Amino acid sequence: MIEAVGLTKRYGAKTAVHNLTFQVRPGAVTGFLGPNGSGKSTTMRMILGLDRPTSGYVTVGGRPFHQLPNAPRQVGALLDAKAVHGGRSARLHLLSLAQLSGIPASRVDEVLGVVGLQDVARKRSKGFSLGMGQRLGIAAALLGDPQVLLFDEPVNGLDPEGILWVRNLMKRLAAEGRTVFVSSHLMSEMALTADHLIVIGRGQLMADMSVKDFISANSADFARVRTPDGEPEQREKLTAALVEAGGRVLPEQDGGMRVTGLPLPRISDVAHGADVRLWELSPHQASLEEAYMRMTQGAVDYRSTDDQRAGFQPPAPAFGHQMPAMPQMPQQGWQETAYPVLEGERPNPYAQPVAAAPAAPPVPPSAPASVPAPADLTKRDSEDAR
Amino acid sequence: MTTPQQHPAPPQQAPQFPPQGQPQGYWPGQAPAGGYVSPIPVRKATLGGAIASEWTKIRSVRSTMWTLGVMVTLVLGIGLLAGAVVSGSAHTGEKPDTPLLILGFYGVLLGTICVITLGVLTISTEYGTGLIRTTLTACPDRGRVLTAKAIVFFLLVFGITLVCTTLVSIVDSMLVGDLVAHAPSGTEWLKATVGVSLYLALLGLLALAVGTLLRHSAGAITVMLGVMLLPLVLAMFMFSSSLADVRQAMLVYSVPNQLAVLYSSGASNGISGWTPLWIMLGLAAAGLLGAYASLVQRDS
Numbered sequence: 001m002i003e004a005v006g007l008t009k010r011y012g013a014k015t016a017v018h019n020l021t022f023q024v025r026p027g028a029v030t031g032f033l034g035p036n037g038s039g040k041s042t043t044m045r046m047i048l049g050l051d052r053p054t055s056g057y058v059t060v061g062g063r064p065f066h067q068l069p070n071a072p073r074q075v076g077a078l079l080d081a082k083a084v085h086g087g088r089s090a091r092l093h094l095l096s097l098a099q100l101s102g103i104p105a106s107r108v109d110e111v112l113g114v115v116g117l118q119d120v121a122r123k124r125s126k127g128f129s130l131g132m133g134q135r136l137g138i139a140a141a142l143l144g145d146p147q148v149l150l151f152d153e154p155v156n157g158l159d160p161e162g163i164l165w166v167r168n169l170m171k172r173l174a175a176e177g178r179t180v181f182v183s184s185h186l187m188s189e190m191a192l193t194a195d196h197l198i199v200i201g202r203g204q205l206m207a208d209m210s211v212k213d214f215i216s217a218n219s220a221d222f223a224r225v226r227t228p229d230g231e232p233e234q235r236e237k238l239t240a241a242l243v244e245a246g247g248r249v250l251p252e253q254d255g256g257m258r259v260t261g262l263p264l265p266r267i268s269d270v271a272h273g274a275d276v277r278l279w280e281l282s283p284h285q286a287s288l289e290e291a292y293m294r295m296t297q298g299a300v301d302y303r304s305t306d307d308q309r310a311g312f313q314p315p316a317p318a319f320g321h322q323m324p325a326m327p328q329m330p331q332q333g334w335q336e337t338a339y340p341v342l343e344g345e346r347p348n349p350y351a352q353p354v355a356a357a358p359a360a361p362p363v364p365p366s367a368p369a370s371v372p373a374p375a376d377l378t379k380r381d382s383e384d385a386r
Numbered sequence: 387m388t389t390p391q392q393h394p395a396p397p398q399q400a401p402q403f404p405p406q407g408q409p410q411g412y413w414p415g416q417a418p419a420g421g422y423v424s425p426i427p428v429r430k431a432t433l434g435g436a437i438a439s440e441w442t443k444i445r446s447v448r449s450t451m452w453t454l455g456v457m458v459t460l461v462l463g464i465g466l467l468a469g470a471v472v473s474g475s476a477h478t479g480e481k482p483d484t485p486l487l488i489l490g491f492y493g494v495l496l497g498t499i500c501v502i503t504l505g506v507l508t509i510s511t512e513y514g515t516g517l518i519r520t521t522l523t524a525c526p527d528r529g530r531v532l533t534a535k536a537i538v539f540f541l542l543v544f545g546i547t548l549v550c551t552t553l554v555s556i557v558d559s560m561l562v563g564d565l566v567a568h569a570p571s572g573t574e575w576l577k578a579t580v581g582v583s584l585y586l587a588l589l590g591l592l593a594l595a596v597g598t599l600l601r602h603s604a605g606a607i608t609v610m611l612g613v614m615l616l617p618l619v620l621a622m623f624m625f626s627s628s629l630a631d632v633r634q635a636m637l638v639y640s641v642p643n644q645l646a647v648l649y650s651s652g653a654s655n656g657i658s659g660w661t662p663l664w665i666m667l668g669l670a671a672a673g674l675l676g677a678y679a680s681l682v683q684r685d686s
Binding site for chain 2: 073
């Protein structure tokens, strides 16, 4: 059981973690999500007593980490896979940790077997791949057979087999009644592994709920509906009927529609009532990734922008030459097509309407990949990053 | 009986989809009461364990072997070479009144650089790699970690230097013994072996402390080399007569001069006898106190 109360960490003027209050309970895998730089690692370091909170406190099993009797037997952590001396062999690295924590030396070979590094145990860890380093870090965390386990990005650099292994390991550890707290960027992985989620953005708690609740609270489940191609009047007819029935309809680029607010049978009934044939009527369940992106889109510190290569474009065509309208740009389209704005939701400031793209300065059609983003988009981004 | 088609892990997956409607229904209520209990017997972590751990660490990296190997080579090689050269080129005639054991000084002076390097690396590599976080997670008692490091490092350097200086002193006294006016006294022997070894080990502890304070290998080694060599170099260029006192103090209290005092028979200007050892003891103690405070207070 990990309990944080009002946890705050400031580095000078920058607040890395602000007033975090959460609990991580035993018997479940708790995922810890957040964009880069949102304070995940800082929080983990404070749990382990490595960093001192500016205010608030965090306890493990009811006590601050440094007051735990036999702390390494109660808490195991993987913070950084590269946190080993490259010149030391895997076995001696673990042996030194075991000796430091009063763990029998025979346990070292045991955990080396658990993570599958027994064949390279006597090799210097400098030559390890990132995945092998992760396994060594996990071995160090498991060394004390602890009740509470913290993993910071444990699947970084692992191959699919290793990812599956970590997933099952986490679940097994949690099923044994341990507290498992794991941060990751791989949403699909988290959706499969975690039971519970703690999401932070810019150092503040954004969500603390089960994976299922999180997805349903932060995403729109919708139905995909397609009418026969080449019969736009059918489509308009159905759209009108669905809106009349209380649904919301968003057209898709390939001629389909996204319908929210109506259950599937009702859509079918409405279509039948309007005498419209359907080519497709399928449920779409939002993924954890989608829910996460929707929730954290305002809290991302480091956002990539288009590589415009602005200084390297050929000179603009002669004055007075009017460019034809640009074709519809697929770029950035995912932001709005994937996450339609829900009722009552703040519109996503980053989702740029596709129609805005042709308003960009004229560009010769021969120039490849020259789609300058609208200037105000960049401006808003940079304001946001501050 | 389990049919082959059955999925092997339903109990773990079941908690993901619990019945809704209950408060906190998403918590799998399958955790054994009181949480997980490890079958491995709990043994209290002790300073002895920490010392064993530091010994494992220091012997398992090549930089230890390299720095100590170079140090042994320098101390033995130069010390014995000096003895051989002096014994080969000695004139018959009036015997000089120079202390015999100072022949070992040149090697030891170069060896200090290795000791400083190893002292800094003992802790700064942990910061450089991030290993310090793993170490402090395994042992939240930070003072114990530094104590264990200091003890292991001190004993290692002291032991190796003692063996080398004793060997050099014995061989040199056999080679050059008949060529000097008087044989070294017991105190001189003690100072040139145990005294010099203690001095080097304490200098290494100071380096360890600086490494803990600065947390950066190159920076800490540079600082320590500066502390060791700069007073002497600066004093060489202080020609102004108003700075004569400062110049004298810098010459006398520079590390090479302190080492030379441990080798000399006594009549030195400024410091004499065992004084260099007390000076270095004070410096190392102050440095380690600062290192303890820094290690306990600062985030790592």
